[in-house]
Amino acid sequence: MHHWTKRNVVMMCSLALFPPPLSGDGETSQYNESNTDPSVWFEDSPALNLYFPRESLKPHSRQESSSKSAFRDHCETLYTRSAGAWRDAGLSGLLNEIANSSAEVPKWLGVSSSCVLALLRWVSSFHSSLFPHLTLSSEEMTAEFSQVLDWSDCAVRSFAWHPHTQKCAVALSDDSIKIYNPKSATTPTLKHRLQRSVAALQWKPLCASALAVACHNCLLVWHVDPTSLSTRPSSGCAQVLSHPGHSPVTSVAWSPNGPLLVSASPRDTAMLVWDVAVESCVPLHRVGGGGVTYLSWSPDGSRVLAATPSSLFRVWETRMWTCERWPSLKGRCQSGCWSPDGSRLLFSVQGETVIYALTFTDNPGMPLMMSGGPKAATVVADLSETTLNTPDGDIMVGGEIQSLAWDPRGERLAVHVKGDAGAGRPAMIAVFKTQISPAFKLLPCGFVQGEAGTEPRLMQFNPNYQHGAQLTVCWSNGKITHVPFCFMSAGNPQPGLGGSPSLPLTQGRPADYNNQTLYTELIS
């Protein structure tokens, strides 16, 4: 499944093969294998080098309990309070309210509601002993299952490039979303009453304006008119999609060629498939897993990866919406990404330091029952801790994987490694070169580093970069930078260029034979 060149004796790519990172310094992020100046490739859109210092963002201080104690009028009648509790927190809230106000209700009612409440709690404790994530609060849950490293502390909560044009949306920790477009002077800021703890953003493909936002207890789909000059689109521009029991929403994914949107919540066992235009949804229930945490739609639209909080993930095919289960992992599936042709899925598992691959060989156009699916996942890369020698001394790299990103051409794979600050292993991004056809290859490429003392929190490839691939990284200090990888695509090979396997690998040292060409093509 992972055929390496014959000269390459290692079966699996590991960090030991990587060139050591340069000592990080300077304003821009370092991409240490490239000898091109990043600014050259980014001069056309300077406005997109963004900086959000955490101090400038007002902390989100609307704790639910605090606002309740500050504003609730305790002279309300029992009926009003019960109605409010029912609306806010459902049956358990109502029972709680009745049990707490025993002075005002008949004794039998108070006692019976206390009993029912105790029973409910007992049942739910049983339930949450099966699925421990259910004991988390919504915020904790979002932080736990987000693709962003240290989500609750992060100034930039989420980031999304538009799939077709140079435009991006940034969700900030003050619950606002800003939209940057280098071609336009206005920067719309999106705010909405329901837009709290944004966990994910995604632009609708084949559309200029629609942006899906995964919020605390609903989904918002903003329609931001690109020609409008307004900097504060009203909340009337947002469609609110909510479904009982579907909160917090931690992941959203648009179908690449259609009107469908899938959303996931760790508390809801069903994955919702929305027809956004008509605001209707179809819940897809399956037993097991206890929720859905992360969704990723394959770029060809034929499959969806759905990770659950337990050691199980599913791959749905989108023709008839059947799924295949992948149980018996070591932990939950933390992240995953698809190759551009949708034939290969790479995923990482919490608690492990390796990348697995699944290959789907069937024809995506045929309505078949997942028979062409793989039988087993193979390990394609190992990112366990390694010591690398640099001129400044040895540094430790590696660790658990936070997220994965594959560039839209399928040539670079970025792996966000969590690291362990206590053990002296910083979080970092390791970049692999990949080749999908004729054989799947994964070759080490380099590390992406930021300024000293910063760590990457979030990364995404820019789908509209013309000269290769461009990785957008949000750093812990609130900066967003863009790291270009310039190469000729292997799809239109040039003589003497582009992933020819004839070049010998020399123990992880960069071997740059291609300086004479227009763009550097670095084989490490």
Added chain:
Amino acid sequence: MFSSDQSCCWFVRKVICWRAVASMAWSVLLLLPTTALFVLLIRFSLFHPILWISECLSLLTSASAIFSFILLCGVVLMVGFFNLEYYTVVPSIACSKIALLGQVLHPRQFVHSLVHCIMGVVVAWCCAFTIGGRYRSLGHSCTQDESSSGPEMCLNEYHLVLLLVGAFIGYSHSLVGVVYNMNYVSFHTMQQYKYLRFKGALPLVVKASAVQALYCLRTFLLLYFFMGYAPRAWICKTLDLNINRLTSQYYLNLPPRPLDLNINSSIHSLDSVSSLLDLSLLYHLWISGTFLLLTWYITVLLFRIFVTEVYSFPVQSTFTEDAHQCLPKVITGTQPMILKFLALQDLALLSQHSPSRRLEVFSLSQPGGHPHIWTALSKECLSLLSDLTERLVAHHDTVATNGRAKSQSTGGNKRSTTSSEGSVTSVGMEDMKTPRPGALIRTPGSVFLRSSVGAGLRTPLTIPFTPDLDSPFSSPALRRLTGPLEPQGALSPGFSSIQSPHVMRRGPKLWSASTDSQLNGSPPPSPGPAPSPSQAQLKPSFLVTFLQNRKDQVKHFLAKRMLIMYLFNKLPEASSQALFADSQVHIWALQGLSHLVAASFSEDQYGIVQTTLPTILSTLLLLQEAVDRHFKLPHTSSKPGHCSCSMGDDSYKTLRFALRSTLKTSVYRITATFGGHLHAVQMSAEHRKRLQHFLEYKE
């Protein structure tokens, strides 16, 4: 025409009927567990669980239970038959209260209601039999202390109430079905296997039936409390039974009549509040009602699921006798409607998911080398889309003139006058329609609903245009017929027959061009066959004006009556909904076209799509413009409303939003695939500008 008849026959015979039969078979099968569950629930006793289970088991296996089960099967089959007979894929949208009333009172609907009423009684009888005990029979022998005249038969009111509840729920099911378009069968965006779809919908159906039964029960009890005497007395009179007048006689000290000697009867009459609010009675009634509705709803659900299942038509066939079953032929057919829908759905799916079938579409005919398949498919899709565009433009014109002038009567009349004189525009539009008269709309289920008092004189042709009767689509002859009886349009709020100067100015200006060209006698080239000149052209115009004046007077007179105002007022949103009632076909046409065009970029070996590309683009852009204008009209909400939880499928209400979004996505799909190559496509400057917006992602 012959081929379409043929295709209609084979399709209904081979596919639709079998699907309906399969759905009925499954509903009958599902009746078993439903009945078992019902028996368990209705005989539930908390304190004697073992007795309860054993009783239920013995009941379920008894021969008499099998008899009532057979009765229930018969009812389910009947419901399935009615589903098949009454279903429609294009909802009938009543644009005013009077139209709704007309639908309810239509004879066909009357048959439906009556049969459902009877079936409700039958199911309730089975329920009564199952519950046993005090519900078992309509009459019971009154045990009498003084054995004077042998056993007397008294009326068992519990039984009667149960039967009446069955009848009431049966009737209300039929009635609600009309109001909420329960016979409308909608197609889903997501394809799922039948079992999974059923499994997903089952909880909703159970909930809907329980809730609906509760509402029905509430209404029924109110009715029965106030008017229950009538059926009671009637039954007694007919069957010569006694009414148990235990309480009333006892308390009122009426002298007991000779037949009313049943003092010790254990069965009370049910005409007091306290006796009606008997918890066990309510529980039994509610469970029985839920059971009744659940079995029927499951039948409806299964029918919908089976009939909307994707059918894969062959793109081309090797044998000529099967040619009428191929996609290009089927898609141009008009009858039955479901065939066209399924064909377009298949087209949308094949264009999206099936490269091998796409290759067939892009292939050339073997002798001759003509792209017949692509031509037929694209032509049909394009004509559907341009039909919709014209419909929207016409609607917009009507509304725009009226909205501005606040006087529909004059504006509309002006229009209808000119158009009956043969305006080019209306003739052209009628031409567009003539090749397929009324075809888009007429379905077995939908025809009857429309022809009714208010809508009685409208042919199916005009149905999608019910909101604006004065639209140029309805033929002038028809309009004249409906004119005096049809004050609907003019009675919209705020309309009066004052001739505002705007209209006076606007009317002639709008239509002068058409009159000119009519005089010139040079109608513009129309895509259809020879234009059918409306007979109204030959009529002298003074008759028309006379009729118009009468119409105005009638309208003016009626507009002052509150009730009539209420009945004839247009329902908000309804006109917009009616305009897009069959938009599912347009959505599929858009999806199919855009996916095929996008795929042709890499898969079309002979370049056949390129020849049609300018037409496709201009059609899409024209439609885009029309849709944009439609959504800017007042009274059209820009966001879909939220659906209520009931069995009535109201997805037709949101079709226009789906269409808008699909349209944009389709244009983007083409521009994203072709990119800068589109500059080489010939098109008008305005369209080029519009397309440039799409290319720059600024729409």
